[in-house]
Amino acid sequence: MIVDLHLHSKYSRATSRDMDLEGMYHWGKIKGINVIGTADFTHPEWFSELRDKLQPAEPGLFKLKDEISQKLDSLIPESCRDNSIRFILSVEISNIYSKNDRVRKLHNLVIVPSFEVASYINSELNKIGNLKADGRPILGMDSKELLKITLASDPGSLFIPAHIWTPWFAMFGSKSGFDSITEAFEELTPEIKAVETGLSSDPFMNWRLLELTGITLVSNSDAHSPRNLGREANVINSKLDYFDIIEAIKTGDERFVGTIEFFPQEGKYHYDGHKSCRVSFSPEETLKHQGICPKCNKRLTVGVDYRVNELADKPFGYRPDKHKLVEYIVPLAEIISEVVGVKTKTSPKVSQVYDQLINAFGDEFSILRTIxxxxxxxxxxxxxxxxxxxxxxxxxxxxxxxxxxGVVKIFKPGELEQGKQLSLEI
Ligand SMILES: [Zn+2]
Ligand SMILES: [Zn+2]
Known part of the structure; x- marks a missing residue:
C-alpha cells in the first residue's frame, strides 16, 4: 500500500482551495495512493466536514460516503477507478516555544485512530491556543507537551516530528531546532518511534546519525495542492487496518517496506544560500566562505545537507547492512514537461499527455514504478x-x-533530440 499521511487541507495557509476530501480522493486515485491523511483535524470547520463526509471503514480507517464517492468515480479514468481510498485522521502542529534560552520552532504530526480521540486532542489544544486561525495551528507549547497529550489520548495514536531537517521549523533545523532528540524530548525520547525525513533529505542522509538507528524513517508529500499528493510516500505491506499500519511504522518491522523519495536535492533547502542574492553553495563552499554571503555579507541560510554533516556520526555514503527500500521518483508531470519542452508542469500541453498516459496505463505510481x-x-x-x-x-x-x-533534469542537452533513436534500445 502507498500511504501518505502528511498533507494540508484548504483550511491551512497557502493551500489550494481544491484541497478538500473530494480533491484528495480524486487525485489519490489518479496517483495510485491507498491511504491518505485527512490533515488539519484540529480545525473546527474542517473537523465537522470530516465528520459529515466520512464514514468508518476498516478499524481506524475511514472512507468517503458512497453517495459522494460514486459521483466522483464517474469523472475518474476507468484505469484508476478500482483503487479504494482510505483516510486516516491526522494533523500537523507548529510548536513555537523557548527552551534552554533559545526560541524553538518545530512541526510535529499527530495521527489518531478515531474522531473521539481527535476530539480529545482538540479539546486539550483548545486550552492552549487558537485552532481556528490555521489548519496547521501555531501553538506556544513545548513539543514534549504535545507528545504527552498524544500519548495520553490513545495507545494507538502516533506522534512524528515532521520534515526534521528544514532550517526554520524542524527538530534538527539549523535555525530553531535541537542538536539531538534527547534535547527536545528528554525522558520521552523512547516514545519517538518515527521521524519524517522531508523533501530535502533522504534515508541515506539520515542513516549517518546514530541517534536515528532503530527509528523508522517515514516520507510524506506535505502537499498543499492535490496534484502534489504522494510526491513522497511510504510503502507498507500490512493489513488494511489503522492499527496494523501504525504498528508497522512504530516497529519498522518487515511490514514497513520503505519509502518513495523526491531526489533530496530537489527540495527547497538542500543546499545553502540566499534566495535574494542568488547565491547557492554546497556545504564545502559555505565552509570556505565561513557561512557568510559574499554578496550581502549576511549569514547564509544553511540547508539540510550542511546541517546533516554537522550532526552526522557516520561518513557520507554510509549505509547500514540492512535497510528499507529507497525508491526515487520524479513526478510524471515534471517528466512530461521536460519531454515536451515547456517550463510549467501545469501547462495544457503537459496535462494532455499526462491524461493520455493515465488513461492508457493506469495510475501515476504504476507508470513511474512498475510498468x-x-x-x-x-x-x-x-x-x-x-x-x-x-x-x-x-x-x-x-x-x-x-x-x-531544485531542478531535476533527466536528459543532457541534445540527448532528448536523440530520444527517438535512443528509445530503440529500451
Ligand atoms: Zn511543516
Ligand atoms: Zn546574501
Whole structure:
C-alpha cells in the first residue's frame, strides 16, 4: 500500500482551495495512493466536514460516503477507478516555544485512530491556543507537551516530528531546532518511534546519525495542492487496518517496506544560500566562505545537507547492512514537461499527455514504478526513456537552496533530440 499521511487541507495557509476530501480522493486515485491523511483535524470547520463526509471503514480507517464517492468515480479514468481510498485522521502542529534560552520552532504530526480521540486532542489544544486561525495551528507549547497529550489520548495514536531537517521549523533545523532528540524530548525520547525525513533529505542522509538507528524513517508529500499528493510516500505491506499500519511504522518491522523519495536535492533547502542574492553553495563552499554571503555579507541560510554533516556520526555514503527500500521518483508531470519542452508542469500541453498516459496505463505510481517501459515506448518513446533513466537514478539536479526548489533534469542537452533513436534500445 502507498500511504501518505502528511498533507494540508484548504483550511491551512497557502493551500489550494481544491484541497478538500473530494480533491484528495480524486487525485489519490489518479496517483495510485491507498491511504491518505485527512490533515488539519484540529480545525473546527474542517473537523465537522470530516465528520459529515466520512464514514468508518476498516478499524481506524475511514472512507468517503458512497453517495459522494460514486459521483466522483464517474469523472475518474476507468484505469484508476478500482483503487479504494482510505483516510486516516491526522494533523500537523507548529510548536513555537523557548527552551534552554533559545526560541524553538518545530512541526510535529499527530495521527489518531478515531474522531473521539481527535476530539480529545482538540479539546486539550483548545486550552492552549487558537485552532481556528490555521489548519496547521501555531501553538506556544513545548513539543514534549504535545507528545504527552498524544500519548495520553490513545495507545494507538502516533506522534512524528515532521520534515526534521528544514532550517526554520524542524527538530534538527539549523535555525530553531535541537542538536539531538534527547534535547527536545528528554525522558520521552523512547516514545519517538518515527521521524519524517522531508523533501530535502533522504534515508541515506539520515542513516549517518546514530541517534536515528532503530527509528523508522517515514516520507510524506506535505502537499498543499492535490496534484502534489504522494510526491513522497511510504510503502507498507500490512493489513488494511489503522492499527496494523501504525504498528508497522512504530516497529519498522518487515511490514514497513520503505519509502518513495523526491531526489533530496530537489527540495527547497538542500543546499545553502540566499534566495535574494542568488547565491547557492554546497556545504564545502559555505565552509570556505565561513557561512557568510559574499554578496550581502549576511549569514547564509544553511540547508539540510550542511546541517546533516554537522550532526552526522557516520561518513557520507554510509549505509547500514540492512535497510528499507529507497525508491526515487520524479513526478510524471515534471517528466512530461521536460519531454515536451515547456517550463510549467501545469501547462495544457503537459496535462494532455499526462491524461493520455493515465488513461492508457493506469495510475501515476504504476507508470513511474512498475510498468514495463516497453509497453509505453511505441507511442511515447521519450517518456519511456525518461522513466527508464529515472529508475536508474540517471538524472541531473541543480540543488534547491534558501526556499528555491531544485531542478531535476533527466536528459543532457541534445540527448532528448536523440530520444527517438535512443528509445530503440529500451
Ligand atoms: Zn511543516
Ligand atoms: Zn546574501
Amino acid at each position: 514495463k517501459v516497453n509497453k509505453i515506448k511505441n507511442k511515447y518513446p521519450q517518456v519511456a526513456l525518461a522513466i527508464k533513466k529515472m529508475r536508474k537514478r540517471d538524472v541531473f539536479i541543480e540543488p534547491g537552496y534558501d526556499g528555491v526548489f
